[in-house]
Amino acid sequence: MKIGFIGCGNMASAMIGGILKKGIVKKEEIIVSNLTEAGSRRSREKLGVETTMDNRQVVTQAEIVFLAVKPQFYEEVLTEIKDLLTEKHILVGIAPGKTLKWLEDTCGCPVKTVRLMPNTPAQVGAGMTAGCCNDRVTEEEAQKIREIAESFGRFEFIPERLMDAFSAVCGCSPAYVFMFIEAMADAAVAQGLPRSQAYSFAAQAVMGSAKMVLETGRHPAELKDMVCSPAGSTIEGVRILEDKGMRSAVFEALTGAAEKGKRL
Ligand SMILES: NC(=O)c1ccc[n+]([C@@H]2O[C@H](COP(=O)([O-])OP(=O)(O)OC[C@H]3O[C@@H](n4cnc5c(N)ncnc54)[C@H](OP(=O)(O)O)[C@@H]3O)[C@@H](O)[C@H]2O)c1
Structure with a gap:
């Protein structure tokens, strides 16, 4: 089964990297x-795949066609290829806000349609992707999509109504x-750590903490409490983060992003 990508920038390259590696x-x-x-x-040199500047050639050769252009070019590209589907x-x-219905309506024909939302950690095989399919996609085809998405990280099917929240x-x-x-790195530098080490120290701490959530299955609050000794330095930092509204800022940022995604 040949796979095609219309548009091969950052996200498509990350996905193709996983597909080839696996x-x-x-x-x-x-x-x-x-x-x-x-x-x-760039695509030929980086990935070694067949390239073209003709989007229609992708559709004639591939059975699974990813639309990996920026959302504002979706309509133009679909208009160009729809008679070949x-x-x-x-x-x-893979664009936010482009629903299964929008994709089908824009194609104007009954087509098997999938919506995936990958993220940039896919570039290092640690993506988190969610997806949904229309009811023309068979169970076997959905499994193929899962296999592709799992090649660049974790994957789950979710109801389409949750895609904006997931995004x-x-x-x-x-x-x-x-x-x-x-x-964190800026603060570390302010405390005297060299900048070159500050980023990797901070990144490793974030990665390790995320791994603990995923691998221990324990509640994040419990893991946080384990770090906070009575009258210690960590709980002092927790007090300051609460005082500065860290939780609320994160809550507002994700809500704002989800709401904006619905309007795209
Ligand atoms: N980045 C993310 O975190 C993320 C996450 C989830 C989903 N997405 C979605 O992924 C999609 C691609 O994003 P990206 O970050 O990979 O974009 P990107 O790096 O800017 O890549 C866009 C690609 O589209 C090509 N292109 C533009 N117009 C085209 C056309 N008319 N026909 C064929 N190819 C065309 C460009 O070709 P040239 O290089 O020749 O200009 C480039 O290869 C977007 O819809 C975005 O919303 C991105």
Whole structure:
């Protein structure tokens, strides 16, 4: 089964990296399109896959077609390719706000449609992706989609009505976590640590903490309490974070991102 990507920038490259690494298909079985010759060259050199600047060629050759252009180009690209879509194609949208119904209506024909929301940690095989399918997608095809998405991290199917919430928690949140790491590193530098070490120390602490949540199955509050000794330095930091409204700021940021996602 050949896999195609219309648009091969950051996200498509991360996904293809996982697909090739896990051997889901060989590189000869992937075709990607870009807008520019420079983009095509970049995809060929980085991924070794077949490239074209003709989006229609992707649809004629591939059965699973990922739409990996920016959301504002979705309509233009679908208009360009829709007459080539058949009942054997699976069209996969990865843009926020582009619902299964929007994809189907824009194609104007009964097409198997999947919506996936990956995140940038997919670039290092640690993505968290959620997805949903329309009812034309068979169980076997859904499993293929799962296999593809698991090649670049974790994956779960969720009801479509939860995709905007998921996008905020997983699609957007890496940006907030990077801000947190940056702020931690700045504070570390202020305390005298060299900047080169400050980022990796902060990042490793965040990664280790996340791993504890995932692997111990314990509640984050319990894990937090384990770090806070009575009258110690950690609980003093907790007091300051509560005073500065850290929880509320995170709550508001994710709510704002989810609401904005619904309007895209
Ligand atoms: N980044 C994220 O965290 C994230 C997370 C989830 C979903 N997404 C979604 O993933 C999609 C891609 O995002 P990205 O960050 O990978 O974007 P990107 O790095 O800017 O890549 C966009 C790609 O689309 C190509 N392109 C533009 N117009 C095209 C056209 N008309 N026909 C064919 N190719 C075209 C570009 O080609 P050239 O290089 O030749 O210009 C480039 O390869 C977006 O819809 C985004 O919402 C992103």
